[in-house]
Every structure is written in C-alpha cells, then in structure tokens.
Amino acid sequence: MSIGSILERVAGFKTKLVCITGGEPLSDKDTPLLIDELLDKNYTVLVETNGSYDIRTIPQKSIKIMDIKCPDSHMSHLMYWQNIHYLMKSDEVKFVLHSRKDYDWSKEVIEKYRLSDITNVLMGTVFDAIAPRMIVQWILEDNLNVRFQLQLHKYIWEPQTRGV
Structure with missing residues (x-):
C-alpha cells in the first residue's frame, strides 16, 4: 500500500491519533516517511517497535513504544x-x-x-x-x-x- 493510500485511509477515520504497529514497522524503509507525512498533517503518531531496529530513524515528534x-x-x-x-x-x-x-x-x-x-x-x-x-x-x-x-x-x- 502506498503512503498516499494509507494517508487517504487514515483520513477516513476522523481521528488525529495513529498507531503504527504490526510485525515490525521499522523493517519497512518507508515507515519514517509515512510518519513524517502524518506529523505534517497534525496527527499524533505512536510507533510500536520490537526494539531490534535503531529507533533513531523514527521522527522525534512521534511517540515510540518499544518492546x-x-x-x-x-x-x-x-x-x-x-x-x-x-x-x-x-x-x-x-x-x-x-x-x-x-x-x-x-x-x-x-x-x-x-x-x-x-x-x-x-x-x-x-x-x-x-x-x-x-x-x-x-x-x-x-x-x-x-x-x-x-x-x-x-x-x-x-x-x-x-x-x-
């Protein structure tokens, strides 16, 4: 699913809180780009990670939830x-x-x-x-x-x- 498609889908939920999770989001190189796009649209972004990837790739304004x-x-x-x-x-x-x-x-x-x-x-x-x-x-x-x-x-x- 493209970042544009995800943003469209999220916009349909009428919420300003997004949690990125499932599997390991940091295994996808585009996840930081998605987070930046969501932050630019004034979403609060939570990122759930299993702790095996370097979390410095996660934009600072998001909230990291690390196992x-x-x-x-x-x-x-x-x-x-x-x-x-x-x-x-x-x-x-x-x-x-x-x-x-x-x-x-x-x-x-x-x-x-x-x-x-x-x-x-x-x-x-x-x-x-x-x-x-x-x-x-x-x-x-x-x-x-x-x-x-x-x-x-x-x-x-x-x-x-x-x-x-």
Missing part, C-alpha cells in the same frame, strides 16, 4: 540495547511477561537502565500465560514505578485474530 523482549520470548537476544539511550520521557518501553522469571529479569533491566527515570514503563502478560492479577500483585509488592497493561486486542477479539 523489551523478555527471555521467555526467545527474542531478547535480538534487542538493540543502544535504543534505550534514544528514548524520551514521552516514549514508552513495554515488557510482556510469560513467567516470574520474565518479571524478575524485567525488574533487573528497569533498575540497570533506570528506565522509570527516563521514560514510561509498562508491564503486561502474555495472554493466558500468567494471571494478570499475579503480575499486579508483584508490582505492588515491589513498589515498581510501572503501569500495568493487558493485550486488549486479545480480550476484544478472539485471541488468535490477526490484523486488528
């Missing part, structure tokens, strides 16, 4: 850790937890990089892997400065639904 892949995802080795230095206070990092091991590892990463001091930190659960209440309990016990979230699309649509 930090936990060990149970078997993807943490793909993290581009330098990205943490390019985050701003308006950005977010997100940990999606599968186990207590992921939680403990996330706590160490938050502390090591002082993430709560430099950006917004979110924690959530892999759908149906661990009870959300359990993670909230751990967060409260440890007094973590994070925001809890759910993978809402898994609750709104069938969990296996793609493209929503």
